[in-house]
Amino acid sequence: MQDYRPENxxxxxxxxxxxxxVQCNFQHRQSCKDSSEICLNWFRHRKCRNRVCPRKHLNHEVMVAYFLCPVEKNTNHCLxxxxxxxxxxxxQFIEHGIIPPNPVPTLSQVRRKKMVHFVYLENPQVQNMVKSANQLLNKVRSFIANSVREGKLTQDKGRSYYKEILHAILFYGNISDPVIEPNSFFEKEEFELLSNKxxxxxxxxNTHLPRRPPFTVLLDAVIEILGTRNQNEVFKCLLHLTEEMVLELSDARSNKCGNIFVSTVISCCYFVNHHITNEKTDNYYGASVSCRGRQQKEIMIDILCCETWHQVVSLxxxxxxxxxNQCLLFPETMYSIAYNVTFNEESPPETGTTSNNQHGHTGVGSGDVQNTDALENNSILKRHAHLKLRxxxxxxxxxxxNIVYHPRPEYHKHPYWEYGNCAECESLSQLLYANPQIVMRLGYFVQRTILYSPVEQVHLPNDLIFRKHRRLVENLRSLGFDVGEHLPFYDPSGTDSTALEVFQS
Structure with missing residues (x-):
């Protein structure tokens, strides 16, 4: 299982x-037998050096992965x-009645210590998050306000997009370690203005969860403002926006944005119905999960699985x-293409563009840098942002x-990130929501050890998503987020905030 080793x-x-x-790979510690709490150090770092630690090195996640009864997993009931x-x-037994589920150790309510103020301000992680938030919010505010002023977006929708991004950033600050309070992201006057508006x-x-990462919200806003799903137009706009969010890095050779809220990968997917109508769906876009910290990324992926993505993608x-294990089999004419967003001091090389006429997607020529017709004018690339096929x-x-990926991988590099981090999950989810007829054509490739009978297909997604829900609650509680079993989600369409007019110059 990812990150957890039996010896820990x-x-x-x-x-x-x-x-x-006789020889067990797991720890036998007498010191924690009477404990019902999880060791916080072990939960956060996947290991604990204290061999007489008084708390358990067990949680629901590892108990399912290593110790779950195979009969219950296969037949849903152990006899x-x-x-x-x-x-x-x-x-349930006739003679012995109902035997409840095994107890699962829980996390004690532990809040992170707040750093001394001057140390807090000098902390590189705090500085990076604050600068990243300022750049993103300032650019989004200007972009949305201009779009509202030009009539490309309604004032209510513009306000909703901005509020959703602002809430997600403040939420990230609240689950960060150290905690970053909302007033740390803004100057005093701006903080008072925004908190009043x-x-x-x-x-x-600090009580409601976001449904999407900030950059995913921005991507959705770009598509609505442009009024098109054309790759060239969407990528041109995204490049223009991200160029103004680049942080100055100590490593001048870095080709990354540096802004922790900006996704490093953008994907586009579509479906071509060759068998019936020979029509191509719209393009649907997704961005990789953009946040820093193992627990923080787990929290965001679990939120997306439990609340946001289409159920089959979550499954x-x-x-x-x-x-x-493998799970979904899409129809054979599902296509996906992904790009890394990179930044160079020099302009991207002039490369040709080839078009796949059969499938209607844009490819690349002799180089590995995307150069579509709408991106040929490098004058718009102020900091030389460009797309690299991935x-x-x-x-x-x-x-x-069985998706047709472009390009196909030449070798399989073992990724260090978790399932669900990739941009493809978001883009495929968007496509399935918009085209429910494709869901009816999906196949399921699940081993019998996971799925025992066709009846289990109805219950299996809920059971597994419930495990995600439990991990989400555990992670939130370990970071001091006040949450119960019912998880409330933030609705940016609330009416107790005023219009976006304050941002218009």
Whole structure:
């Protein structure tokens, strides 16, 4: 299982029943047998050096991965009364009644310590997040205000986009370590202005969850403002926006943006119905999950799985995450193309553009830099942002194996990121929401150890997404986010904030 090693995990059998193995790969620690709490250090860093730690090195995630009863997993019900394995569902017996699920250790409510003010201000992570937020918010504010003024976006929709991005950034600051308070992102006058204009954002950033990362919201706003899903137009606008969000990096050779809220990968997917109408769907876009920190990224991916993405995409992410297995089989004429957004001091080389007439997507010529007709005028590239074709990673090939990717990978580099981090998940989810007829044509490729019978197809997505929900709650509580079992999500369409007119010059 990703990041967790058996030698850092408590043996479930030793902790709750009896371990019969002579040489067990898991830890046998007497010191935590009576504990019902998870070791916070182990939960955050995947290991704990204290061999007599009084708290358990177990949580729901590892108990499912290493100790879940295979009979329960396959048939949904274990009939062995003395089964020593982990059961997350209640078992009912005629003579013995109902045996409840095995207990799962929980995280104690621990808040992160706030740093001394002068140390806090000098912290590089704090500085990077504050600068990143300022650049993104300033550019988004100007972009949306101009669009509203030009009649390309309604004032209500523009306000909603800005509020959603602002809320997501304040939420990231709240789950950051150290905590970054809202007033740290702004000068005093701007903070007072925004908090008065958007009181619901500043009231709900630490009680309600965002549904999308900030850059995904911006991508959605770009498409609505442009009124087209044409690749050239969408990418031209995105490049223009991201050029003004580049942070100055200590490494002058870096070709990355440096802004932690700007996605590094953009993907585009579409479907061609060769068998019936020979028509191509619109292009649908997605961005990689843009946030910093392992727990913070897990939180955002779990939010997307539980709340935002199409259920079949969430299912593919869950199957990949929990079982490292394939899941979905799309129709054979589903296409996906992805790009890295890179930044150079020199203009991108002049390269030809080839067009695939059969499938209607744009390819690249002799170089590896995207150069479409709409991007040929390099005068708009103030900081020389350009797109570099990116092959799908091992995670995407595992989750969506039969999509026609461009380019196809020449080798499989093992990714360090989690299932669900890739831009392809968002773009495919958008496509499936807009084209429900494609969902009816999906195939499922799930091993019998995961899916025992066709009846289980109805229940399996909910069961796995529930595990994501539990991990989300655990992560939020470990970072001091005040949350119950019911997760509230922020709605930017609230009416208690005023118009976007304040941002118009």
């Amino acid at each position: 995990i408590d043996c479930f059998y030793f902790q709750y029943t009896h371990c019969a193995k 062995q009364l003395t089964c020593p394995m982990y059961h997350e569902k209640a078992r 958007y009181p619901d954002v500043f009231r709900n950033y 593919a992410v869950c199957i990949g995450n929990w079982y490292k 092959a799908p990673c091992e995670r995407c090939l595992k989750m969506f194996p």
